[in-house]
Amino acid sequence: MTRRIHRYGTVDSTMRIAAGYAALGCPPGTVVVANEQTAGTGRFGRRWHSEKGTGLYLSQVLRPDVPGDRLPVVTLALALATGDAIARASGVICDLRWPNDVVAGGRKCAGILVQLQDRALIAGIGINVNHAAFPEELAGSATSLRIVSGREHSRDALLDELLESIDTYMRLFEAEGTEPILRLFAAASSYVQGRRVVVEQPQGMLAGVTDGLDPVGFLWLRTETGRELIVSGGVRPCS
Numbered sequence: 001m002t003r004r005i006h007r008y009g010t011v012d013s014t015m016r017i018a019a020g021y022a023a024l025g026c027p028p029g030t031v032v033v034a035n036e037q038t039a040g041t042g043r044f045g046r047r048w049h050s051e052k053g054t055g056l057y058l059s060q061v062l063r064p065d066v067p068g069d070r071l072p073v074v075t076l077a078l079a080l081a082t083g084d085a086i087a088r089a090s091g092v093i094c095d096l097r098w099p100n101d102v103v104a105g106g107r108k109c110a111g112i113l114v115q116l117q118d119r120a121l122i123a124g125i126g127i128n129v130n131h132a133a134f135p136e137e138l139a140g141s142a143t144s145l146r147i148v149s150g151r152e153h154s155r156d157a158l159l160d161e162l163l164e165s166i167d168t169y170m171r172l173f174e175a176e177g178t179e180p181i182l183r184l185f186a187a188a189s190s191y192v193q194g195r196r197v198v199v200e201q202p203q204g205m206l207a208g209v210t211d212g213l214d215p216v217g218f219l220w221l222r223t224e225t226g227r228e229l230i231v232s233g234g235v236r237p238c239s
Contacts, residue, residue: 003029003030003031003163004026004027004029004030004031005031005033006021006030006031006032006033007033007034008032008033008034008035009034009035009036010034010035010036010037010038010052011032011034011036011037011038012037012038012039013037013039013040013059014032014033014034014037014040014057014058014059014124015040015059015113015115015122015124017032017059018030018031018032018059018060018061018122018124019059019115019117019122021061022061022117022118022120022122023117023118026061027061028061028062028063028120029060029061029062029167030060030061031058031059031060031061031163032058032059032060033056033057033058033159034050034057034058035052035053035057036050036051036052036053036057037050037057038050040057040124040126049128049134049135049138049142050126051131053130054128054129054130054131054132054144055126055127055128055129055130055131055144055155056125056126056127056129056155056158056159056162057125057126057127058124058125058126058159058162059122059123059124059125060122060123060125060163060166061117061120061121061122061123062074062120062121062122062123062170063119063120063121064121064170064173064174065174066173066174066177069216070173070177070178070216071114071116071121072099072216072217072218073173073178073181073182073216073217074114074121074123074170074173075099075100075112075114075217076098076099076181076182076185076217077169077170077172077173077181077185078100078112078114078123078125078166078169079096079099079100079101079102079112079185080096080165080169080181080184080185080188081162081165081166081168081169081170082094082102082110082112082125082127082162082165083096083102083188084161084165085158085161085162085164085165086102086104086109086110086127086145086158088161088165089153089154089157089158089161089162090145090149090153090158091149092104092109092145092148092149094109094110095188095189095190095191096185096188096189096191097189097191097235098185098189098191098192098210098213098219098235099217099219100112100113100114101235102127104143104145104148105143105147105148107140107141107142107143108128108141108142108143109127109128109142109143109144109145109148110125110126110127110128111125111126112124112125113125123166125162127145127158127162128142128143128144128145129144129145129146129152129153129155129158130144130145130146130152130153130155131144131146131147132144132146132147169181178215178216178217181217182213182215182217185213185217186212186213191210191235191237192210192212192213192219193210193211193212194209194210194211195209195210195237196208196209196237196238197209197210197221197235197236197237197238198235198236198238199221199230199233199234199235199236200233200234200235200236201233206221206223206228206230206233207223207238208221208222208223208224208228209221209222210222210235211227214229218230218231219235
């Protein structure tokens with residue numbers, strides 16, 4: 001397919017720029033890629049470490065033809081696409097940590113952020129590709145494809161694989177709905193079923209054992225007091 005890719009050197013956030021293109025009515029599939037972000041964001045407004053020249057930082061405008069109540073599954077589809085693209089481009093096999101983290105060697109190597117902009121979805125994806133090290137506050141939780149594999153990787157090749165993979169999963173989602181995405185995500189993730197985790201919630205930390213996904217893509221958690229549906233929050237394995 002013909003795709004518009006806008007490449008930048010240093011930007012504050014690819015999400016912001018992609019949202020601007022979406023507001024102007026850009027076609028679906030439009031991509032913004034940057035060599036560096038000075039204010040990249042993750043979930044809950046956290047900063048995404050976007051070191052110059054080492055990672056893949058992009059946002060894509062999506063306009064899926066699906067009912068609004070199915071949109072939370074888009075994040076899961078993008079996580080699947082990211083994991084598959086990383087495997088094909090680098091040989092690194094990743095785990096998926098619900099709902100938006102891609103994990104290699106027990107640490108996060110990629111993350112997904114999806115925001116609604118008018119009638120479009122802005123899908124931000126950050127992948128730690130050739131980082132040799134991370135700031136002290138991230139060193140215990142973050143990794144890169146270079147650290148895991150012991151060699152550097154082509155960011156351009158990874159971008160090509162990622163965009164093709166996103167197309168594949170979004171076509172599947174639009175054609176067949178949520179079921180195949182939920183099934184594939186559950187198969188690719190060690191966090192969906194039977195994993196003892198803690199979940200960061202506004203009211204504090206919640207501990208339990210994961211118990212599958214609901215039809216919308218939210219996570220079931222069995223706790224000491226019953227079964228709770230997790231619609232958001234940072235999921236981490238119990239140490």
